[in-house]
Amino acid sequence: MMTRYDTNAIEPKWQKVWLDKGCFEASEESDKERFYALVEFPYPSGVGLHIGHPRPYTGMDVLARARRMQGYNVLFPIGWDAFGLPAENYAIKNNIHPAEVVRRNVERFRGQIRRLGLSFDPAREVNTTDPEYYKWTQWIFLKMVEKGLAYKAEMPVNWCPSCKCVLANEEVVGGLCERCEAPAEHRDKSQWMLRITRYAQRLLDDLELCDFPARVAAQQRNWIGRSEGAEILFPIAGTDETLRVYTTRPDTVFGATYMVISPEHPLVDKCPPKNAEEAAAYRAAAARKSDFERTELAKDKTGVRLEGISAVNPATGGEIPVYISDYVLMSYGTGAIMAVPGHDTRDWDFAKAFGLPIVEVVKGGDVTKEAYTDTETGTMVNSGFLNGLEVEDAKKAVAEWLEREGLGEPKVRYKLRDWVFARQRYWGEPIPIVHCPACGMVPLPEEDLPLRLPEVQNYKPSDTGESPLAAISEWVNTVCPRCGVPAKRETDTMPQWAGSSWYFLRYTDPNNPGEPASKEALRRWMPVDWYNGGMEHTTLHLLYSRFWHKFLYDVGVVEQPEPYKKRTSHGFILGSDGTKISKSKGNGMDPDEVVNTYGADTLRLTILFIGDFEKGCRWSEQIIKGCRRFLERVWAAAHSPFASSVPETKLHQTIQKVSGDIEGMKFNTAIAAMMSLLNEMEKGCSKADMLLFLRLLSPFAPHICEELWALLGGKGLCCEAGWPEHDPAKTVEDTVELAVQINGKLRGTVTVPRGCPDGEAAAAALQTEKIAAAAAGRSPDKTIVVPDRLVNLIFR
């Protein structure tokens, strides 16, 4: 008598067994080959696990489970990236301490994750808000201070008026705060910065060492934004000042008919123009604009000429006017440009608006009509000693000339900016620095770490740009660790990205009290073999953590230059209406509800079967039913009387397909292959077939497989059984059906023995009725035979 497939009974039962037996715990003793599979650890928010989590987790869980069955010693950990604004905001709103909020949320997340049957290592959780963890985050920061990689500087930064804290460049998306979408403002603030720019070239070069998807590597390359050019000095006529510009096209210097400096450029103060008031007004207006307004809205060129100021074009010797305009950014290059309106659309627009001369220096276009920018190649004109040279040669000639005359030098620039590494909020790692009136900034000694967050009553942010910690006088006021005089603590905290920049190292040795992780553990587990995560972190966490890892490599903590061998990225699941899933729209699903109704195994199958793992897809209620139906049929088949075996070929083909598809994250086609095999098995299969099938399915739908494995008397646990191996010889049939084409069009098929010689195949094809009729007694002019695939008969 077949029992009902009752997921609510089966699933918790096996989850407990797995946990009690420690099935998912990585071993430090095992001499099996190791495999480190990593997913991005979640931010444990108040609303619990959401739709975004199960897909990457399940995908990597399939891989981790398959690897264990394949005999690897697998590290597949999870943790909690629990610092950050949402916990703090939630805490403020509900008047609960953030630490308590985190404790509750983590508990909920842990339970939800377990209910999905995810095989995360229960013995290696990390939590970025645990002082024993952030002690090491602080320790790494101090190492950076020591090496001059962390510094404090007064500079214009992005300020989110809604979050009330500064933002890193990477956190500003289209001029808006990445988190709350408020327009980011400019503020001049003294900030802790990390010198990620020092690693720009290595972060770029070492992409070679990383097996990243093309789009990830391209995006990082783009973000680092390397460009080659030159700096050229333009003297300011009648003064000792020079204007230093950066250009990628020094060869066009003869076409520079005016100059533009950014409104923030210091030259305006050094050389006051005659129209100082007008210039000041323009600068003030520019300062008021947000980045959003400056870059997104104001594409029309505006500016003010600095009257009485002119620069000397070192190539022509001619005097050219100088303008301030907000289309030139202080944050890139030198904040000043030589404008070559003939060959740059922005300069052309500006020149037209202000009636400035436009000179053609590369032949090809008509610069009176528009800027001619197709100048990768071409011949120089109107360019003195460069005339007649090809662009490529002109570049070399100009470079030599600049160096010879001391007028400039070749220069490599990056778009990458240093990383603003301070937040004016409570819920983050305190920056372990003391400001001493005598000694200046003094790092806390290592033995004073962790520097714990103080218990406070009010952790609301202020509008003044100061952290709430600044109001806790008993915490702020301390003594200088160096000289002992009264001093004040740094009150800013680290950004959310700090803890996640090295968490994958801590997993290798999560409870080590004396170092981030032991050398042995790091040697055993690093680098991460396979890291799956979201595209949205490509220029945030993924770049940041590569940077930290390189730093830790330089100071001898880790032994490899790159942390991740292989990176994959899952596509997002959108709502049934094609938009982002949200509870209020009711267009999606709640993982808990789906587990309650259909079971975790069905949910796991559904989110993998719904489409290509690496592409986005829409959620659909329909697919769930199909997956549940499939599991019902597996259940029924395992309870049916066994009979003769399924064809061996089918079995071995499926093993091969599923094994290969797991490696390629083609989970949808792996599941399709198993559905297809089940269709075959329903016609009759042996118990051995079923046991094999269960092993194949087990990484995808582990609970039902475990239950049926036990029912059928499988040895041990299904999740610990060996992974089935296919015999390549058994994946092929003895006979094959050849497609028969006439002039490339399919006209029939013919069955021949495998490996049948070309001549025989062609003869067999010609003997089939349809083909013989079409041939009408003629013999083909040409015959193409693709062994075991097709015969193409060509009649002219």
Add this chain to the structure above:
RNA sequence: GCGGACAUGGUGGAAUGGCAGACACGUUGGUCUUAGGAGCCAAUGGGCAACCGUCCGGGUUCAAGUCCCGGUGUCCGCACCA
């Protein structure tokens, strides 16, 4: 503007240059049922057909969804980056 990806039935999606539409959903018909929005069986790209079919137009090839050239459209990332 720069960089990346993509375009296949009613739907989600499969196809190392070699039988397009695997696998599922849906639909239709049948069956079993007091009942069926459950299960099972069958059919299902279009067309009566010859044939025609993978966004559009060319090309390479015995053979193109797949490769090449030129368009169109969609999505993603970056962007007055000099």
